[in-house]
Amino acid sequence: MxxxxxxxxxxxxxxxxxxxxxxxxxxxxxxxxxxxxxxxxxxxxxxxxxxxxxxxxxxxxxxxxxxxxxxxxxxxxxxxxxxxEIVPIEVVVRNICAGSMAKRLGLEEGMKLPRPIVEFYYKDDDLGDPMVSDEHVLALGWATPEELEEIVGYSLRINDYLCGLMRGIGIKLVDFKLEFGRIFDNEFSQLVLADEFSPDNCRLWDAITNEKMDKDRFRRDLGGxxxxxxxxxxxxxxxxxxxxxxxxxxxxxx
Amino acid sequence: MxxxxxxxxxxxxxxxxxxxxxxxxxxxxxxxxxxxxxxxxxxxxxxxxxxxxxxxxxxxxxxxxxxxxxxxxxxxxxxxxxxxEIVPIEVVVRNICAGSMAKRLGLEEGMKLPRPIVEFYYKDDDLGDPMVSDEHVLALGWATPEELEEIVGYSLRINDYLCGLMRGIGIKLVDFKLEFGRIFDNEFSQLVLADEFSPDNCRLWDAITNEKMDKDRFRRDLGGxxxxxxxxxxxxxxxxxxxxxxxxxxxxxx
Ligand SMILES: Nc1ncnc2c1ncn2[C@@H]1O[C@H](COP(=O)(O)OP(=O)(O)O)[C@@H](O)[C@H]1O
Ligand SMILES: Nc1ncnc2c1ncn2[C@@H]1O[C@H](COP(=O)(O)OP(=O)(O)O)[C@@H](O)[C@H]1O
Ligand SMILES: [Mg+2]
Ligand SMILES: [Mg+2]
Incomplete structure (x- = not known):
């Protein structure tokens, strides 16, 4: 190191x-x-x-x-x-209501959402990563309309694939956070998935027992x-x- | 029975x-x-x-x-x-070139395709289920433009999910065939996935050994x-x- x-x-x-x-x-x-x-x-x-x-x-x-x-x-x-160049947005995809969404909207943790929901959070620790909508993202220039469309498209494909991957090993993918970044090639910029995908950034519940297999065990002092x-x-x-x-x-x- | x-x-x-x-x-x-x-x-x-x-x-x-x-x-x-009411189209999604595609296009079996390819076959045993394009589907009225768009959208989502599901259990999803149908509710019609999903209608290769785990074992007399x-x-x-x-x-x- x-x-x-x-x-x-x-x-x-x-x-x-x-x-x-x-x-x-x-x-x-x-x-x-x-x-x-x-x-x-x-x-x-x-x-x-x-x-x-x-x-x-x-x-x-x-x-x-x-x-x-x-x-x-x-x-x-x-x-x-x-x-x-990190796009300053944390993209959260949710399949089941949990965590801050359950709390903010007064919904029951564990409620299956009618369809996957894509949320954006402005990546700023000092502000506590506040939730924003596409209006803020576009108006404040954090991403272009084309980039945002690509980000949402990739995020939904990633969700479908990872729901399957996890279900194959007996796990429900409840929600997860992604970050995207730009790579520049002369005047062109390409969007790529960046950062990480790990139990630090997602919720994983055992498909049979609903036991939590992610950072919520740490957040909520569940042990194991x-x-x-x-x-x-x-x-x-x-x-x-x-x-x-x-x-x-x-x-x-x- | x-x-x-x-x-x-x-x-x-x-x-x-x-x-x-x-x-x-x-x-x-x-x-x-x-x-x-x-x-x-x-x-x-x-x-x-x-x-x-x-x-x-x-x-x-x-x-x-x-x-x-x-x-x-x-x-x-x-x-x-x-x-x-079965839409008379067999939808084939391919991730890796195999079978009839390899043969028809002179490509190597096992070639990873640059992106998933969606093919349509006209469902008619007497004609040997001939391959068709969206032009035929639309011009001959087998599906409306809206239905075809929905069919392709569902097929690609199913592909992402099932690629993940299979990869989770150590299997590569090479290709598969789907059928869709219409359910009528007064004047409205809803598209749903119909028929089956089984090793009869897809190609599954072990992710490590590439061993075939599907009907190709029967087609090609591979035993097991x-x-x-x-x-x-x-x-x-x-x-x-x-x-x-x-x-x-x-x-x-x-
Ligand atoms: N490919 C990359 N290039 C530049 N920065 C990246 C890349 N991938 C991830 N990052 C950034 O690196 C940091 C990773 O460190 P992490 O401990 O996760 O930070 P944080 O405390 O902000 O979550 C994040 O801020 C993330 O946006
Ligand atoms: N929900 C459904 N309603 C009506 N027909 C269906 C439905 N699901 C599948 N089918 C049709 O039933 C038949 C299933 O039998 P199968 O032995 O697979 O036939 P085939 O020899 O045509 O492949 C297929 O023709 C298929 O299109
Ligand atoms: Mg981080
Ligand atoms: Mg059949």
Whole structure:
């Protein structure tokens, strides 16, 4: 880690300058935060698992034609990605009402929505990532109408694919957050999926028991947080040997 | 079986009058045909497995908002569905080049297509289900422009979802065939997914070994046909106890 130049330290990842121009390295930490960083903690091995899960999901999405920033996993905690200009919008797709939506709209958590709902949040930690509508996005120039249409189209395709992927391993995809970015090629700009896809950024419920298998276990102090992340990785077939995680956890603390 | 009034006997299923008005019963046979019925045989237990697999897929697709004809499974070989007016088009979605497409276009079987390709075939056994374009569909009035747009939209969503579902259980969805139908409600008509989804109508390759897990094993005399259908059902979590299948096979022959 120390040889590389850090560009940005976020809540769950550190970004380093990449080995090639136009690339960056995402280092996945075990740090966990919730409620806009009011609650802090660590989830042992999370960084390793989120690195693996994100790699798997990005590769699968590329296979169905979703452009992504992912290039390759470098090691247990790092992946090389294309550097992008992040569109300052967090895109949330919801299939089942939960979390802030249940609270804000007075709806029951667990209610199946009549159709997937796409929400936008303005990416600004100081403001607490406020919800916005396409009106704000377009009027304030955070994305062009063409970009927004593409973002919604990709998000719904990703939702369909990942609903299937998760259902195949006995999991309901309740909701998830995506970020998109721009890659510039002369005067042209291409939208790609960026950031990560992991239990940090989605809600996953066991299809039979409805047991939570995501960061809500941490947010709500439900216990079994590490085990839940491991179980998602195991069902996806990307759980590393536990010995490997343990040795990495030692690395990280020494 | 014998108490119900048969409406139509197809190659893989028999349709009976349903127990309620506007419904029919699909009875899944073990009969298998290929190359427009020039090759004939049976696949022991296929009807049971295709009944289970179709039920599972139709329920999952309904969950993501695809309207289907499926109402409920009645027993090991039968399911109750809404009676529809079948749109006389077989819709084929391809992710990887295989079968007739490889042959017709001189392409290599196994070539990943740049994007999913939607094909239409005119449903007419005597003509050998000839390939047609949207021009034929629209000019000959087999579907309205609005219906065709809806059919393509549903087919691509189904493709995304099922690619994910299959990938979750270690299977590549190479291609598949769908049929749609109309349900009339006074002057309005609604499109729904009809017929079946089973290894009879799609190509499924193991994600690691590329081993074929579908009717191509029968078409190409590769052996292990029953085992392949069973393995698909097992991975989807819908394989009935083998004792149940055996007793049903006995039923069917007595
Ligand atoms: N390919 C990329 N290029 C540039 N920035 C990226 C890329 N992918 C993700 N990012 C940004 O890097 C940061 C990842 O760190 P993270 O700990 O998730 O941050 P945050 O605390 O903002 O959630 C995010 O701000 C994300 O927008
Ligand atoms: N809900 C439905 N209502 C009416 N007909 C249907 C429905 N679902 C499927 N069918 C038709 O029933 C037949 C099913 O039998 P099958 O053995 O698959 O026939 P085929 O030999 O034509 O493939 C097909 O012709 C199909 O179009
Ligand atoms: Mg983040
Ligand atoms: Mg048929």
């Amino acid at each position: 120390s040889r590389k130049r850090p560009i940005y330290e976020g809540k769950a990842k550190v970004l380093y300058e990449g080995t090639e121009p136009g690339t960056i390295i995402q280092y996945f930490k075990d740090d966990a935060t919730a409620f806009n960083a009011q609650k802090r903690g660590t989830i042992a091995g999370k960084g390793v698992l989120n690195n693996m899960i994100t790699e798997f999901v990005m590769l699968r999405l590329a296979e169905i034609g979703i452009p992504t920033h992912f290039m390759r996993r470098l090691n247990m905690r790092e992946q090389l990605v294309r550097k992008v 947080v590490e085990e839940a992340y491991q179980e998602v990785a195991r069902r996806l077939g990307v759980l590393p040997e536990s010995a490997e995680i343990e040795s990495l956890n030692k690395d990280a603390t020494t | 014998s108490r119900k009034r048969p409406i139509y006997e197809g190659k893989a299923k028999v349709l009976y009058e349903g127990t309620e008005p506007g419904t029919i019963i699909q009875y899944f046979k073990d009969d298998a045909t290929a190359f427009n019925a020039q090759k004939r045989g049976t696949i022991a237990g296929k009807g049971v497995l295709n009944n289970m697999i179709t039920e599972f897929v139709m329920l999952r697709l309904a969950e993501i908002g695809i309207p289907t004809h499926f109402m409920r499974r009645l027993n090991m070989r039968e399911q109750l569905v809404r009676k529809v 046909v029953e085992e392949a259908y069973q393995e698909v059902a097992r991975r989807l979590g819908v394989l009935p106890e083998s004792a149940e299948i055996e007793s049903l096979n006995k039923d069917a022959t007595t």
